[in-house]
Amino acid sequence: MADYYARPISTTLGGVNRSREEWIHHLAGRCAEVRVLNAASGLQTSDALADSNISINEIGHLGKTRSTMVPIISQVVRALRDCDLLYLHEGWTLSSTIVARIASRLAVPYVVKPHGVYEPEIVRTLRAIPGRRLSENKTLSEALAVHCFFSTESQSVRRFAPTARCIVAPTGFTFPDPATERVPGAGEPYLAWLGRYDVHHKGIDLLFEALARVRQDMKMKLVMVGQDYNDGRRDVDRLRAEFGLDDQVLHVRGPLPQREALDFVANSHGFIHTPRWEALGRTVVDSIGLGIPTAVARTAHIGKAMSDAGVDMTFELTVSDIGEALLALQDTAVDTARSQAWAAQHFSWDRSMNEWEKQISILFEQRSDEPTHIHGTT
Structure with missing residues (x-):
């Protein structure tokens, strides 16, 4: 072939x-x-x-x-x-x-x-x-x-x-064991976002609006890592300032090598994914496979598959639902065993x-x- x-x-x-x-x-x-x-x-x-x-x-x-x-x-x-x-x-x-x-x-x-x-x-x-x-x-x-x-x-x-x-x-997917070192500067528990800085496609505008609404109840910062796309990182910085999230959204930085990106997710307290559309979302699968509490919008096909399987957290792509997902990711009692088992079977x-x-x-x-x-x- x-x-x-x-x-x-x-x-x-x-x-x-x-x-x-x-x-x-x-x-x-x-x-x-x-x-x-x-x-x-x-x-x-x-x-x-x-x-x-x-x-x-x-x-x-x-x-x-x-x-x-x-x-x-x-x-x-x-x-x-x-x-x-x-x-x-x-x-x-x-x-x-x-x-x-x-x-x-x-x-x-x-x-x-x-x-x-x-x-x-x-x-x-x-x-x-x-x-x-x-x-x-x-x-x-x-x-x-x-x-x-x-x-x-x-x-x-x-x-x-x-x-x-x-x-x-x-x-x-093959799920390797993560390294033990945390991302420099992120010693406190954090929620992770990783992807391409495309505000509309990735729903970053909705994510920031939701974060602004629930900031009083947020105990953790959101740390963002990704690659620029059509000056999208500049748009992210602008939106962060407009929503007054400079102290809530940290490390808006460029892409990491694959190994470091995996460690970044593995050392987080939770991962959130808010695209307006998406086929797979590789980092979502990595996050689930590593046992990280993972919240995914059902606008992504993987989010729909997770919802049908009854695993982890999925939500409608609305500001209110994103806010609820952010708060839920802070829960220290989230059980990820079922979603890990699903990922291991479904993505074998x-x-x-x-x-x-x-x-x-x-x-x-x-x-x-x-x-x-x-x-x-x-």
């Missing part, structure tokens, strides 16, 4: 990149060969891609931004030769559209893993561009499958592309890979009687 994802800069912090590499690593155990197709100036790779049957292939691209990058067609054709399956990531990009059309011409079935980009909030902002909605719908409808992490995410996909075939298998790699293989095998059987080199599909 082949896996294509073009990005104009190297980054190892993004959740999409981490999820992609982890899936490639586990798929390599069930495929004869995995060809990783990156932009020539694209992603750095990690040890997760060190398996002997994984090859890194650099595809030349024209254009410099994510929305304008165009792959060199002859190189894509050469890379896809003899492939049984192609994976594409995210959506709404010219590069992925072109590669999908090439795959169709070569009769190579492809799977789109959207990572949440077909949520209604995103579709509404992009559908006004002439031809874009039609082209994207065609890509999804002609795909062998759209790989979603949650059943509720597949509902979002089908609202946009009703004829799309969806499979559901979440990214698996064995479970995810078995679900993936079962569903993808059925689709291959429906598509053709031709043998493939993917275990379970011959």
